[in-house]
Amino acid sequence: MADKMHIKLTVNGTEEEFLAEPRELLIYTLRERLNITGPHIGCETSHCGACTVTIDGKSVKSCTMFAVQASGKDITTIEGLGTPDALHPLQEAFKEHHGLQCGYCTPGMITRAAKLLEENPNPTEEDVRFGIAGNLCRCTGYQNIVKSILAAAATMNADASSSSDAIGQTKVEAAE
Amino acid sequence: MKDDVQSSDDRRASLKGLGSSRKRVEDARFTQGKGNYVDDIKLDGMLFGDFVRTPYAHARIKSIKTEEALKVPGVLAVLTAADLEPLGLHWMPTLAGDKQMVLADGKVLYQGQEVAFVVATDRYAAADGIEAVEVDYEELPVITDPFEALKTDVVLREDLEPGADGAHGPRKHPNHIFTWEAGEKETTEQVIDAAEVVAEEMVYYHRVHPCPLETCGCVASMDKVNGKLTLYGTFQAPHAIRTVVSLISGIEEHNIRVVSPDIGGGFGNKVGAYPGYVCSVVASIVTGKPVKWIEDRMDNLMTTAFARDYWMKGKISATKEGKITGLWCHTTADHGGFDACADPTKFPAGFMNICTGSYDIPTAYLAVDGVYTNKAPGGVAYRCSFRVTEAAYFIERMIEVLAIELNMDAAELRRINFIKKEQFPYNSALGWEYDSGDYHTAWDKALNAVGYDDLRKEQAQRLEDFKAGKTRKLLGIGLSHFTEIVGAGPVKNCDILGLGMFDSCEIRIHPTGSAIARLGTISQGQGHATTFAQILASEIGLPADSITVEEGDTDTAPYGLGTYGSRSTPVAGAATAMAGRKIRAKAQMIAAFLLEVHDDDVEFDVDRFVVKGAPEKFKTMKEIAFAAYNQAIPGIEPGLEAVSYYDPPNMTYPFGAYICVMELDVDTGEHEIRQFYALDDCGTRINPMIIEGQVHGGVTEALAIAMGQEIAYDELGNVKTGTLMDFFLPTAWETPHYTTDHTVTPSPHHPIGAKGVGESPNVGGVPAFSNAVHDAFRPFGLRHAHMPHDHWRVWKIANDLGLHS
Structure with a gap:
């Protein structure tokens, strides 16, 4: 097992900081580590887009990006698009x-x-x-x-x- | 009161009952990322289980070494068949009367079969553990062709006594599963032998997969203190799963709670019981912790629940004028390594005997032989009611081939053979009683809508231009008129594992006039929480917005057989209406008491009971609800609740007319769908918006199947289409715009006349797309080419017909 990496990123305006293995996928970070379960896993090969999030202004399939690659970046998921009182x-x-x-x-x-x-x-x-x-x-x-x-x-x-x-x-x- | 001045039409509209395009109540959570799917479930201390799977399609297992895997950090246990055997859980019964290995017991029968179950703290550790399990295989000859399977000496299922009967009667060969017959063999063969015109064809409906966007999975949680097992999972039939788990585990049924949370599409994939469920339960019992198992996409495509794989040899006979006289079909059904088809017990080939379709065919015969091969088990109804898709494709291809034989227009051939409106209820030659239909009206409406005659003229001109070298594109007009058979089904002949296929609804009216209804079904995107509330709103006069619908928790919902085969509206929808009527009957007595008149002197009016002849004297359902909890009424118990278990007297028979206009590039094999028109008759329409959405989705699944989707194997039994790179799912870019239309022919036996619609577009869509391809090449002598009609295969058709020289 490789040494854990220090990762710092912003999700829906909240800064998150944690240690993770370099192989940890961003979708796993979001769903399992941060409990952001809006993005889903459908194929794990970048085909279906169920895991789509926005990273620094680009649409990204988070099932094929390592969390460490997202370090320092600004991520928006469905949870960050609207609120129950002010839907997108x-x-x-x-x-x-x-x-x-x-x-x-x-x-x-x-x-x-x-x-x-x-x-x-x-x-x-x-x-x-x-x-x-x-x-x-x-x-x-x-x-x-x-x-x-x-x-x-x-x-x-x-x-x-x-x-x-x-x-x-x-x-x-x-x-x- | 404002209410008093509202017309009954206004009051009816405010209920948002039957016929309202009510917006979906499910959407708030889904659009905000707050759905609760099985992989969203997290329990304290939850572990993750995953499978070691065989890379070989047929092999003997010489040894499984787990020591190294157990040393991997995070790995807690590795289960093999040897561990399950003492519990009697290394095999499990299938829905088709066969049995299936939970974990490989001595050998494997298809690529991807489950060999060992690694339980770890998370999915990364489980993956590491899988890598460290060492399995020694000895390869065996692989049989992927069902015809070869019936000739070879290679015995796939060594666990079965070679000469012994199977669950559905005698077996002719060690790799044979059953023969199932319907109709009159001798008479049909005589009719066909003596006929003026006979068309013969082998029609293959290739192996495909439902491939919902969410794969299958579960979380098993054994509470050893209280002896209770909770099993969350992607179950299309949660109650049946509870019974199955109880039967195979020995845990009493009251100590098992099965919950289907939100389900990310099912399409038949989530009907069956899979090894992952059993292993998760065992792992939870062994470790004392909750265990989650979630398939990845390859696991899903390679192992859980394929569909179709039917080789249908057909003969159809007619007079010179085109009146059909007989239909004969012999089907060789490739069931894979275990017979795990999801069909009612007495129907090992499902409702394949609906293969006379929409036509008045006096004599018919069908035989189906089920065969084992080294492919994955399954045989589920992929957006289909038990092999109706296969039956509809078969007859709609046979009609086209007969039209070629007769040199007739295929639309006209259909028209002169349709069952006439006045013939309903119609008894088909293969044993069904069609409830209602008006095929001619639907057909004429469809042909007019697309401008059929003009299309044929344009097609003739295109052909001339093609021959003159002015274009390389052909025009195909794909016709399809389908009749479905859905709503399984009457308990007298429909059961699964002995459980009658009724369904249920329980309603509680709250004192302030809102309500909760619970059903035995489970939505997977169909919008049950929206539409079943609409049925109730019309029946009990409370607004749909005040009615919560819940499904999927066996501790709270009444027993039902679940959602598949378009059975929710025909069966549970009927139960809902009937339960609503029980509520209304009691409400009538309460209203009469409050109004101080006799029960018979009040009548129901949209949302209230009024005194006959005195409409100003009334009690609204809301008032009646409160009275039910507040008044001491002589002879009437307090409260306002009802439950209905509905055993349908018959199936329902939705139908439709679909037309596809397609351009085909002869040199590239590419297609462009210029127009797709879908007319559906599903009887009474509950929510037109949802019906239309179902049709769009179902036709798109049909597009995928007809034009590219397949589960393909090579000769070694390797799955060649195990990822979404190879398994075709259309994108928005490849999907055409659809035009939907309808006629309404209510079911005479359903309480509200509804028939079910979710699967019609897949049943009718596949022949429409496929017939369009065939129609384009008909002038060059094409009779039949197997699906899928991907670019290469269409190019091949053109090439074989000499169109490239």
């Missing part, structure tokens, strides 16, 4: 448009979608489908996920500009 627009939209069923892919999917909308606040349906292609869902067939993300984009744009949300709305309708 994506959390609202997924419920409103039936963008989830079993819920297992949902934390990773919403975390990814939040990053996508940061990068591209006004995506087309095609942009969304391409942008979430790293996150698998076995239940929904994606149609309502795409609809939810487009709807959230429209809401966020409307909130941002307080002006017309006609563009986003048109896209939601087109996706229906």
Whole structure:
């Protein structure tokens, strides 16, 4: 067994400091060490995206990153996106448009979608489908996920500009 | 009161009952990362168990050395068959009447089979321990072909007496499991021999896997002080699991509590009982600590519950005009190393005898031979009601092949053979009584919706352009009309391990007019907490938002057989309605007492009982609920509760018409789905939003199966598709946009007329995709090509037809 590494990272605004083996995967750190169980394990090969978190502004699959690689970095999980009293627009939209069923892919999917909308606040349906292609869902067939993300984009744009949300709305309708 | 001025329509709408696209109550926790899946469960001192698995598909085990593993830091125990044998737990019964090794007992029968169970403080230590277990194998000849299995001298199951009967009658060969027959063999063969037109084909439905995003797992916790075992796990049938655990462990059933927490998709994968469950229980008893076992993705794809793997040889006969006269089918079913199919006991080939489909076929015969091979056991219904997917694919391919033989349009051939609306209830040649249907209306609606005639014209033009060298893309129009058989099922002929396949609901109305309902089923994403509350809201007149639905804890929920085979709505949904009616019957007596009239002088009106002819005199259900706990009513017990155990009189028969329009690139084999139209008739619609979501998801699983997904083996029995790199799950990018539609033909025997819908899209979707591929190549002489139609195989079709020269 290798010597333990000293790791310091920030998760959802809270600084965490601990010793861990170099082989400890970040998803394990989050789920087992820090009790942050929103991110899930689906494949352990980077294919399904159930473990998606945001690290220093990038979507990352935490099942294939060592905790030590995340040392010094700033991590956001689904738990850091909204609060029960102030949900993220994506959390609202997924419920409103039936963008989830079993819920297992949902934390990773919403975390990814939040990053996508940061990068591209006004995506087309095609942009969304391409942008979430790293996150698998076995239940929904994606149609309502795409609809939810487009709807959230429209809401966020409307909130941002307080002006017309006609563009986003048109896209939601087109996706229906 | 504001309530008094509301119209009954407004009051009905505020209940969010049947027909409401009510938003899901489950979503708050799932969207905030607060689901509670089995791997989220943490108990004090919990250990982690994991398996040493065989790399060989068929081998004798000469020795297992565990000493080094026990020296690994964190490893506490290593269990082998020798440790389980004194407890009688080295083998366990399967759902199909066979038995299965819990840990390898002398030999292994498929790659990935469980050999030893390493128990450690965490999963890293368990992985280290696995590496240190030394197993000496002697390789044996591997049989992966079921036809070869029936000829070879290689005996896979040495534990079985060669000449002895199996659970389903005589066995013809040491590797043979059963023969199951339905219909009239002699008459059918006579009809087919004498027919004007006969089409014959071998249709293979390849081996696939349900592959829910969450794998299988459990946490076993034996409390030695109180003698109680708690088992949390990904169980689609928690109550049946409790009974099975009791039977095989000897722990009395009242001392076992089984809990299914949130389940991350099931699709049939989580119906069976797996060695991981048994080993976790034993490990918890041995160590005195809770033990968690969670599959990784490779374990999941390689060992727990494959689906399909049916070789279906068919003959279908017709008159020259296209009226079908007979259907014959012989299926060779590859069951792998153990017969662990999840089917009702009397149906070792499930409901494969629904293979006459939507058609009025006067004579039919089906025989199925189950065979052992060196592949993983399972044979679960992957988003399917017990082999209905196989049956629907078979008949929908046979229809297409017959259309080629007759030189007829396949839509027209279907139309002239559909069972007519007035023929329901319809008795099929293979023994089922179809409850209701209106296939012609659905079919015409579907063909009109896609503009079928214009599509055929466009296709003819495309063909000309192709021949003229103007395009390299062909157009395929994939048709499918399916009839399902779901809601297993009547206790008179449906049981699993002797447990009748009824289901249940228990309701408690609280004094202030809210309620809790508990059911014997368990949601895995279907949204039961949302929809069952809707059924109740309509039945008892309390808002769905005031009704909590709970499932999955055997200490609190009434006994039921669980959720699979689209049985929740047909069976537990019926129990819910019936329990609601018991509540309403008592509420009527309370209302009459409060209104000082005779019981018969009040009637139910949405959310209240009113005095007949005097609608201003009423008591709301909310008022009645309080009265049930507050009034001393002569002759009526206090409280307002009910329980119903529902034994369905028949299955339900949802149906649908699906059409897929697909472009196929002849040179690359790539496909593009231009249009997919899905019309479903699931009887009464409880929540249209959820139905639509189920259809989207089910069609996407069908897309995966038809166009690329498979569990493939090489000749040594190596699984070639054991990770998501190789096992195809479509992304959002590869998934098309779907158009959904519906007709409504209620089930005449279901209390609310509902039929179930979750699996229809998989049943109907696979033939629609596959038929589109076949249809594109039909002008060049293609009759049948096996799935999956991945790019290489489609390219191969084109190449074999000489389209590349």
